[in-house]
Amino acid sequence: MQVVRWGVLGAAKFAREQMARAIHAAEGAEFVALATSSAEKAAPFQAFQPNLRVHESYEALLADPEIDAVYIPLPNHLHVEWTLKALEAGKHVLCEKPLAMKAEEFDPVIAKRDETGLLAAEAYMIVHHPQFARARDLVQGGAVGRLRHVDTVFSYNNAADTGNIRNRPETGGGALPDIGVYTFGSARFVTGAEPQRVPYARVERENGVDVFNLVTAEFDGFTYSAVVSMRMQNRQEITFHGEKGFVRLTCPFNAAVHDQAELVLDQGGGKVTIERWPGVNHYVLQVEAFCRSVREGSAYPCPLEFSRGTQAMIDMVVAAAGADA
Numbered sequence: 001m002q003v004v005r006w007g008v009l010g011a012a013k014f015a016r017e018q019m020a021r022a023i024h025a026a027e028g029a030e031f032v033a034l035a036t037s038s039a040e041k042a043a044p045f046q047a048f049q050p051n052l053r054v055h056e057s058y059e060a061l062l063a064d065p066e067i068d069a070v071y072i073p074l075p076n077h078l079h080v081e082w083t084l085k086a087l088e089a090g091k092h093v094l095c096e097k098p099l100a101m102k103a104e105e106f107d108p109v110i111a112k113r114d115e116t117g118l119l120a121a122e123a124y125m126i127v128h129h130p131q132f133a134r135a136r137d138l139v140q141g142g143a144v145g146r147l148r149h150v151d152t153v154f155s156y157n158n159a160a161d162t163g164n165i166r167n168r169p170e171t172g173g174g175a176l177p178d179i180g181v182y183t184f185g186s187a188r189f190v191t192g193a194e195p196q197r198v199p200y201a202r203v204e205r206e207n208g209v210d211v212f213n214l215v216t217a218e219f220d221g222f223t224y225s226a227v228v229s230m231r232m233q234n235r236q237e238i239t240f241h242g243e244k245g246f247v248r249l250t251c252p253f254n255a256a257v258h259d260q261a262e263l264v265l266d267q268g269g270g271k272v273t274i275e276r277w278p279g280v281n282h283y284v285l286q287v288e289a290f291c292r293s294v295r296e297g298s299a300y301p302c303p304l305e306f307s308r309g310t311q312a313m314i315d316m317v318v319a320a321a322g323a324d325a
Helices: 012-026 039-048 058-062 076-086 103-116 129-142 174-192 283-298 304-324
Strands: 005-008 031-036 053-055 067-072 092-096 118-123 147-157 196-204 209-220 222-229 232-243 246-249 260-264 272-276
Touching: 005 012, 005 058, 012 031, 012 039, 012 067, 031 209, 031 283, 039 053, 053 058, 053 067, 058 196, 058 272, 067 147, 067 246, 067 283, 076 092, 076 147, 092 174, 092 283, 103 118, 118 222, 118 304, 129 174, 129 232, 147 174, 147 272, 147 304, 174 196, 174 222, 174 232, 196 304, 209 232, 209 304, 222 232
Parallel strands: 005 031, 005 067, 031 053, 067 092, 092 118, 147 222
Antiparallel strands: 147 232, 196 209, 209 222, 232 246, 246 260, 260 272
């Protein structure tokens, strides 16, 4: 098996705790290098990858000829810039979400991907988890009958962490960029449908970033509602409600962290089926899927076009909120 050699741009906490470890654990991947000028920040990465090369700049890592792909966990406002630079340097790119802050900002990245023939994708790990493949098969396969409504919620509370990049407008902070991609994108992925309009959106802001969002949308054939907040107690759930039953994912977005991944299929009359996926790591599955696409040239399960569509829905929400946004 051809091993894909990875470098990570920056010693972000999420990279340290999740993605760098996922790259290190994934079949067909090798965590080769890290870009950081801080020996202190590099040390936790070297603890689980003693042979790690540490470059003092992002440019130096991109110039390393022994790196095939890079993972970018930088603040949101830097994603497009460094994704383009990495593609220009001949590297495949997995960039943390949201890759861009507006739908049209995806376009130069898509163009560069096509020009170079390299793989570039947003790190949207949830679609690699088997619970979402199962939910999609059930909903699109008619297990709930005609789908009438989808409702979802994703919240956490980081009000006390004022220095967090999610609380800073200059770094592309806000609940919608951080977790709105999950509430909106998951509905699009499972149903295969796109929003037709957003008749209502309430967006509350603090210090220039959105902290609470209440959204309703209309898709072809069903309605949608969502609560997205970073000022509420931790909660996440998504339900696909049809005329003959519903599918509920009780831990759709942070499986094995927030709770165990679980799918409930309720078809009425006491006919309830519960499926669980203990121990599945969707970050590892994401890296393995990326590596397969690099090696084999096969279609990646979550292309940039899909991610652009989710950002387009976020843009629709902001537009619907109008002056309140």
